[in-house]
Amino acid sequence: MQKPSIQDITDFLITYTSTMLSSGTYTARVARCVGRIGDIYGYEVHINFFLHHSTINVVDKEDKSIRRTYVIPNRHTLLNFKLILDLSALSWAIYDKKWDFENSKKIFEKICSNKKRPFVFNLFLVSLANAAFCGLFGGDLGAEILVFLGTIAGLCLRYILVKFKIDIRIVYILCSFLSSWIVFLGVNANYTTQADIALGSSILYLVPGVFFINAVIDILKDYILMGISRIVSIMILVCCMAIGIYMTLSFSNFGILQ
Numbered sequence: 276m277q278k279p280s281i282q283d284i285t286d287f288l289i290t291y292t293s294t295m296l297s298s299g300t301y302t303a304r305v306a307r308c309v310g311r312i313g314d315i316y317g318y319e320v321h322i323n324f325f326l327h328h329s330t331i332n333v334v335d336k337e338d339k340s341i342r343r344t345y346v347i348p349n350r351h352t353l354l355n356f357k358l359i360l361d362l363s364a365l366s367w368a369i370y371d372k373k374w375d376f377e378n379s380k381k382i383f384e385k386i387c388s389n390k391k392r393p394f395v396f397n398l399f400l401v402s403l404a405n406a407a408f409c410g411l412f413g414g415d416l417g418a419e420i421l422v423f424l425g426t427i428a429g430l431c432l433r434y435i436l437v438k439f440k441i442d443i444r445i446v447y448i449l450c451s452f453l454s455s456w457i458v459f460l461g462v463n464a465n466y467t468t469q470a471d472i473a474l475g476s477s478i479l480y481l482v483p484g485v486f487f488i489n490a491v492i493d494i495l496k497d498y499i500l501m502g503i504s505r506i507v508s509i510m511i512l513v514c515c516m517a518i519g520i521y522m523t524l525s526f527s528n529f530g531i532l533q
Contacts (some may be wrong), residue, residue: 278317279376285333285343287380288313288320292331293347294387295362296324299354301489303496308366312379315370325349326504351443354485361386394434401480402426409476417467418476421458425477429454444515451478451519459527474520481516483509 279287288309295305302324313320313333323330328346335341365386369379406423414422429450436446458477462470487509493502 276316276373276375281318281333281335281341281343283376284313284316284318285331285345287376287383288333289331289345289347291362291383292322292329293350295359296329297350297352298358298362299356299485299489300359301492301496302498302501303492304359304363308363311366311370315373316376324498324501326501326508355391358386358389361389398427398430401430405476405480408479409472412472412476414469414472414476415467417461418458418469418473421461421467421473422476424461425454425457426480428457429478429480444511447481447512447515448519448522451481451516452522453519454478454480455520455523456527459523463527474523478516478520481512483512 291312292305292309295308296302306322306324309322309331310320317336319334319336321332321334327349329349330344330346332344333342362383365379365382368374368382374382402423405426406419409419409422432453433446433450436449454477455474458473459470461467462473467473486505490502490505490509493499493505
């Protein structure tokens with residue numbers, strides 16, 4: 276197996292790290308996978324993770340004077356568990372089978388080029404799941420339908436706002452308000468008698484549960500700074516959700532605030 280140049284392996288690991296982080300995994304997993312790939316090709320890899328940027332340092336094991344250090348921005352995209360699984364499996368395949376570097380790059384590009392599910396497909400499934408949660412919490416059929424419609428509206432709005440690169444906190448406030456407002460209109464028209472369950476369930480799709488789990492794992496894996504940063508960000512987003520639904524309750528003079 277031919278050893279790649281330090282610049283080639285560094286460029287590859289930068290792209291690999293950025294792709295894994297943006298897919299929604301925890302930092303310890305990224306560090307292990309990247310370190311595994313660097314080790315098989317004869318390089319030591321050290322990464323410092325921060326919320327918006329990461330620093331990657333690659334050192335040649337045979338000559339410590341040969342090294343590269345880069346600061347890379349962390350991209351934030353939609354969760355993609357399949358991509359995380361495939362990239363993690365790729366790191367093990369490279370390590371176990373000692374793949375040639377060029378072959379590893381081709382497989383990586385093939386994994387990243389796989390088509391994502393259509394937005395309409397995800398829109399329907401997420402809305403259906405949110406309506407199912409409403410039913411699980413005791414909501415009637417009318418509440419489930421209202422939550423389904425509110426979730427569709429909120430997801431469409433989030434898709435548009437993200438495309439225009441609106442601040443994520445504003446996105447959460449507006450989406451929370453729109454979803455809960457649509458549900459309130461149905462409640463006001465007496466389509467359901469479970470108003471509290473319907474309103475509470477209408478914004479569940481916005482809850483960043485996976486990121487909270489990742490934050491806890493980061494702390495348990497001794498990536499304290501990254502874990503605390505994520506928890507603070509999650510708390511801010513939850514507050515934005517609360518602001519959105521509070522706006523609905525305020526404008527509608529709903530009974531909870533009386």
